[in-house]
Amino acid sequence: MKHHTINLIVGFFFLIAFSVGPFSSSAEALEIRQLTSPKGIKLWFVKDTNLPIIQMRFLWRGGAANFDPGLIRFLSTMLDEGAGDLDATTFQTRKEDYGIKLSFSAEKDSFSGSLSTLSKHKDEAFSLLALAVNKPRFADTPLERMRQALMAGHRRSASDSGTIASETWWQNTLAGHAYGNAVRGTPEFTQKVTQGMLRKAHRQLFAQDNLIISVVGDIEETDLLSQIDKIFAELPVKNSLQQIKPFSTSDGSFVFVDFPGPQTEIIFGHIGIPFNDPDYYPALVVNHILGGGGFSARLMTEIREKRGLVYSVYSYLNEIGSLPVWMGRMGTSHKNVEEALTVLHVELQRMREDGPTEIELKNAKNYIMGSYALGFDSGRKIASKMLTAQYFGLPPSHFEKRNSYIEAVTLEDARRVARRLLKPDQLIITAVGQKATSE
Amino acid sequence: MLLRLSFRFSGRPFYILLMIMSIALSACSQSRDNPQNIKTDTLPNGLEIVVITDKRAPVITHMVWYKAGATDDPDGKSGIAHYFEHLMFKGTNTLASGEFSEKIAMMGGSENAFTSHDYTAYFQRISSDRLGEVMKLEADRMTNLVFVEAEALSEQDVVLEERASRTDSSPLALLGEKLRHVLHKPSPYARPIIGWRHEIEKLNVEDAKDFYKRFYAPDNAILVVAGDADMPEVKKLAARYYGAIPPANKPKNQLIKADNLSAPETIYMQDVRTRQPVMQRIYRLPVWNRDNAKSFAALELLIEILSSGTTGRLYQSLIVNEKIAVGVGGWADTMRRAHGEAVVYISPSDTTHIDSNIALLDEEIKKLKTEQVTLQELERAKTKTLADTLYAQDSQFAQARIYGSLMSIGLTIEDVGRWTQDIEAVSAADILKAANLYLDASQSITGLLTPPLDAPNKIKSGSEKAEAPTS
Incomplete structure (x- = not known):
């Protein structure tokens, strides 16, 4: 039997990361x-x-x-x-x-x-x-x-x-x-x-x-x-899957599907940046500032908080096999679809052209690094984190190093990658709902 | 299938959490093996404190539960508890609107809130060394909230979009509203948590202020901290941040019970969006108290035996043997401020099989009232229920939610602990008794949701008495 042990990955790392505070953490290391x-x-x-x-x-x-x-x-x-x-x-x-x-x-x-x-x-x-x-x-x-x-x-x-x-x-x-x-x-x-x-x-x-x-x-x-x-161990050593053909994605488009109900459901997005790309972490930070978690993201602020057009709007990076995508979703009353989409375009364009501000970058990095530990507070979450790391071929030490990749993202990186990631003119949008009738 | 509303983090906010108690309640007890990780205390101003220690990761879940929810909405102002919950994310006299969330995010914390009929809760999940800072922020908005007319108006639009997205877009959610409107009249449980649309539209800032003054105070709240924390530190910090807030000393709202129905009711709803028909039945239960806790434990196992998993009686009868349904399920939600509910649902394989499904459901319920369940069924239901409590202990957030929700309706830690023993002690005879006591057809309502059907079909169109009040 051969096995080797990599120590202290989860606990040790977090103890270091969170050692400043009113009382020191006594969390156990796994x-x-x-x-x-x-x-x-x-x-x-x-x-x-x-x-x-x-x-x-x-x-x-x-x-x-x-x-x-x-x-x-x-x-x-x-x-x-x-x-x-x-x-x-x-x-x-x-x-x-x-x-x-x-x-x-x-x-x-x-x-x-x-x-x-x-x-x-x-x-x-x-x-x-x-x-x-x-x-x-x-x-x-x-x-x-x-x-x-x-x-x-x-x-x-x-x-x-x-x-x-x-x-x-x-x-x-x-x-x-x-x-x-x-x-x-x-x-x-x-x-x-x-x-x-x-x-x-x-x-x-x-x-x-x-x-x-x-x-x-x-x-x-x-x-x-x-x-x-x-x-x-009884399974075949090698799989015999059919290979997936190379893909190409369509250009920007807008597809409307007529469907009864009070709201129009909107999905938007285009090709993204893959996890193994050096620009992945800057892209993660840029997306967080634009449409990621929480109430302070730009799309949330502009579309929900300032205008009350939606209950929920968010965007995220995703990866299907060899296909990276950036996509998002929102739902709004039929009469607000046009305004919500206009604000979306304006915000994508603004992020693409100017990138985030220094303060936004700092706050986003703080959040992404600080919240990383929240993904390790139950056995179920740890099991799933370990599966994802293996899926992407990473060693367990990735959990220790990951925050340093976020820390390393500079304003220049974020601006450059915002330009690379976001392509408002190539946005693919589907809207499912009813055309607004003028009153 | 239809009834799971999961928590969604990563920027997908949820505001109303419809607690699905078949999951939550079956997980509601700490095992007796390690109760020492739960401690309670109370500050002089009345704030109750619960600490659930779990040091596997250096993070905590910090929650404040107010014993005020949609049942406390004044008549004609349904939705105010939930709308007010949204306004809690606006400014205070020292913080600008949105600054609360920004500060939490900058510390790497996640946050949100949810409203139920019985309570409203606010939470942050964050590194354990930030506990004092989040307490400071949460204590600030317990007493210093500022109301800005323009912000409140825009938030009203957000809530209307939320209603459109969660309720009006879902025929099944609309059916649930209609059923409860009839079943629970005139109790406040007859109103949806989010409120009727026409009443949400008329809410104003004064309503919100009144609600805040009346219910948001330390003597009407419970502080729950789960994770990497111990009572002494938590209490010290709580005294510093929450301790200075004076109690409101306001009387509790009187519970209004539902009127008895004169006969079982059925509501028919047709919706062009629906392709898969659904039948849902809700039994209204008596109010939980320590005297009926044991028989409610028996009811929970009864519902498990009837409707849970693929070994449940309904699955075996309707899906495996008769092949007239494609899905079944159910849960018992016994621990609420007023009436609980036992719920069973069936997805018939097509609309021609609705009547036969209901007939077989009635037959299975009759059997439960006349014959004892088998020993194997009883043991399996107990094993599954108690296993679920252990699985739930893996999540500090779930633990915090379970204790917060149950204590906010008046249960004690001991009540929660006793629940495990009650489950273990249930006998087949107890289940027979519970079936006769609680599955009272005359206090039940059945809803049928189908696609539009041809006129000659015996399924009627929407019943008027199920409509929401319009003025």
Whole structure:
């Protein structure tokens, strides 16, 4: 068995970062261990015995975009609907009898799972997970039941203006490319999914070389490693996913979808800056000042606080596989759509041309650095942070260094990157609502 | 599916938190194994203090809970508690409008607030060495808020947009409003937290000032600090910042109970936006007190057995066996200032199966009233409920929210602790009793939301008595 330990990552760093104050912090340090199981499965682990629970998060690279749209969402509903020698009802009964939480989720570029269990029921929990991962049955009766549930999901999506706006935005931005398709696919496709299609997708996607795992909780390391082998070491070493074709995004456009209701739901955005780009952190700071968290962002101030046009407006950087995007959303009364969009354009242009002020930059950096610790105050959050870091190929020491990247952003960087990031003339907008009628 | 309103950080503000108590309540108790991490105290001016120590990360959640919510809105001024919550983010006599939020952000803190029928709460999540600074800011707006007409007017537009976005855009939310309007009359629970649109439009700064003077004072508030903090430091800082604020010594509002319904009611609602039909039933419950706490614990397990997960009776009956539904769920919200609710919902597979779903729901409820649940069902419900309390302890924010919400309606730490024991002690006979006691059809209302249906169909169009008052 080979494993090495990187000490003091979470706690130590924060103790240093927050050492000035009226009383010194007595927070405990948690260490992140980078482990490799006897059969070669890698994972990150934080032992936390404060609560008698274990939380595991795992993710396969490769998602809805590597398959026919809708297939992977269907797959995500079927893994706990009977596996190995347990039929659906027996599997689910065992899960609930022990208070185990197990769920799977499909995204455009990933397929992830989450297991929470009381540590005293860990053997039952891990053996159920091993069955779900390795031996899902895809039996006819539960398959038809999940098909009906997914069809209901399609009906709900079709009656939600927010979902319509978002799906239209992606389709419109990536016309014809797999990243543009909704993860849920179409009702027509959901009707056609067969056991054979699910089996094939499961075989292609679930492998060792595209798998990442993080675990937080009350379990001994040696026990965990042998459990991990039972769950994941039987999977094929290499995945056989279809590769995703190169994409191109559309030029600026405005698409309007007529839909009844009191508000128009608006999604706006364009291509962004990827996480591995040297300009990523300046872009993060610029976006924070423009439309990121809190009430002091420019879009919030101008559109909500000064004009009362919306309840909520925000923007963010996102990444789907190899596609970085910058996007945002707001909802406003039909009569205010034009004014809200005008203010949005003015603010994008202003940020692009002048960048942030020195004070805005300082405040934003303070917030982004100071709030970083808030993402580590529960086992669930730590597990998810560790999954994200692995997804981007970062070492655990990233958590120590990350704030120094924010600290290093200069006003010049922010101005330059604002110009690179924001392209108001290439904005892709979808609006779902009703055209304002003049009164 | 329909009823989860999650907390959304990262710049996606939420103002009303509809506490979904099936989640929150099932998580409402610290395990008896480590109650020593929770301490309470009271300042001379009446401010109650709760500290929930969790030192895994050097951050804290600081909350102030006011025992005032939408039930305290004066008649004809529904929405004032919530609108006022928005105004708390404006200026004080030493801070300009928006400066509160700027200062919190500069310290790396997240903040927000939420209003329910029973309470209003304000919180910051921040590095633990900033506790004194956030207390200073929160104490300042407890007593020094300044009202500026123009800001208040613009905020009224924001609230109207919030109503449009959360309620008017959602047929399901509109159905919930209609159901509660009938079920809880004339109690203030009959009004939506955010208020009726025509009443929000007429609110003014004077209403807000009155609400502030009456309810925002240390003797009507609870300070909750969770995370990397201990009682001695918290109390010292609280005394420094909150201790100087005088109590208001105002009487509490009298609880107005709902009138009994003469018969079960049904409300039919059709909406062009709806594609997936929904049926929702709400049973109105008696007011929580220490005498009925044990039977309410039995009710919570009953609702779990009926409607939770894939092993629940409704899932097995309607979805697995009969295949006439695509989703079911439910929760019991027993701990409120006045009437609680037990709620069950069903998503029928299509509109032709609505009647058969309701018939089977009634059959399952009848069974619960006449036959004891199995031992396996009882044990499973207890295990799931108690496991959920442990999962909830992973989050300092959830812990702070649970204790704040329950203490703001008058429960003590001991009441909350006893809840776990009550759950463990429930027998199958208790559940049978609770079913007969609380699932009283005559005090229930059923709502049906469908797409527009053809005229000959027996589903009627919207019922007048469900309309909001218009003047």
